Amino acid sequence: MSIQFERITLIGIGLIGSSLAYDIRRLGLAKEIVVSTRSAATLKRAEELKLGDRYLATSAEAVENADLVIVSVPVGASESVAKEIAPHLKAGAIVTDVGSTKASVIQQMQPHMPPHVHFIPGHPLAGTEKSGPDAGFPGLFKGRWCIFTPLPDTDEDALARLRAFWEAVGSRVDVMDPAHHDKVLAIVSHLPHIIAYNIVGTAEDLETVTESEVIKYSASGFRDFTRLAASDPTMWRDICLHNKDAILEMLARFSEDLSSLQRAIRWGEGDKIFDLFSRTRDIRRSIVEAGQDTDAADFGRHALDAKQS
């Protein structure tokens, strides 16, 4: 792989930022990696992990002379980062982000971007339930989608360069309208996480079933929800606040459907329940066929168990 950028600056060095750092280094995509984060402890940890070439507490200083700036912070922090870096960006620099909501990030960042930089909002659909620089690893983006939601007047050349970068780390790139991105993510990602957080809360509050029973018998289904619900609370609070409309729309539909299913259970409408429970199998099959999941039963946990014993 050849060098694509002289200097790449990573603002925020959590799971996404640190994984990018590993990939940029191992693939030789930049001559220099500059790491910046507000938290002194995180910056120190990034240095211990040797994620960059230089480590700076202020993003203003960090973006100086950078050809590519990647902002990987909770979406609620987008505006303050934009304000801070804007006066220090060099002409022709590409500024992108990795936020899970796009209309809000554009609204927060775009007004501050000087006309001589290329601001291209992006969202790699990659991650795990872990967070922080220790959670990052090379290859996180391999085979995963990265969605760009470029503004109408985006420079084609800058777009092509950013696409080449994400493709170099193994992503497949899609282009989408920001509002549509937010609706798609509301159903495939935001709603599942919100529901997972919610059911874990419900379980914790029960009086008739103890928390230790919930933990002990969690393998029957509940544990899969707890994995999603172990995700970074700041990141997910910000997503809820910044993709409100799409999330509320999906939540309303979900609740409506759940009330209908609840009624079918109450009145013993077996056929109606069976019909719903049958049609969902096809979607699962399509997801496995599309390579978005493994067909290994129970996520292949049994295969892992067998190897360990």
Place this chain on the structure above:
Amino acid sequence: MSIQFERITLIGIGLIGSSLAYDIRRLGLAKEIVVSTRSAATLKRAEELKLGDRYLATSAEAVENADLVIVSVPVGASESVAKEIAPHLKAGAIVTDVGSTKASVIQQMQPHMPPHVHFIPGHPLAGTEKSGPDAGFPGLFKGRWCIFTPLPDTDEDALARLRAFWEAVGSRVDVMDPAHHDKVLAIVSHLPHIIAYNIVGTAEDLETVTESEVIKYSASGFRDFTRLAASDPTMWRDICLHNKDAILEMLARFSEDLSSLQRAIRWGEGDKIFDLFSRTRDIRRSIVEAGQDTDAADFGRHALDAKQS
């Protein structure tokens, strides 16, 4: 392992029945395994897989002279099986089941059991989203809980023999009151599955996001729900119909909590959202510590990916 029973009869040969067959054979727990199922195609498949020593379409004939009868059918079929086998059970035989709801199974089976047999309801908390005899595998029950909900006058010796059987296949055995079992399972298993089925239905019905988009971007959270929602629809319809009260109670609480979260999102109550999203992490940690799940990020999918490439 020494022989525990002369003849074990398996009524129903799906994921649980076939996995038991493999374990009984490899551990030498019975001299003879008799397999019975109503479906001619399934019975034929069981024979092709060499799951038993004899294969019978009628359960009445199959239970003759059996020392242990294990009923592994959707819970809604419990009564008809009980009626059919009752007159043919030998004195001293142990009859057990593997159903996910216990009060209903007892209500359906107990009245038909002759006084000279030991009826001990049971529920191994083991399985995957797959079903049918091809889904079974040796070792499914290793390290998994099996819950007995014995009736008050259960013979201690029979209970000890059944416990030894489940421990031989690797299970840990717990004893519980049937009503309490049904409440515990409603929250750790039934509610998660119902919600997973429901969200997959909601996603399929959207007009603004296409089904192919849902499939394509499902790795962001949605796909984990589709795995649960790929479970056997007959089995899960029956669970909904036969653990109605506990399920409706948990559903009501879940919906109440979700309405409260929805309101917090609508009114931008960041602190309230953050609090909920924070406290759920502890439960996840406890589940991993209790050995009920692996700590591998994203279920270790990335580790599997890396091995494949």
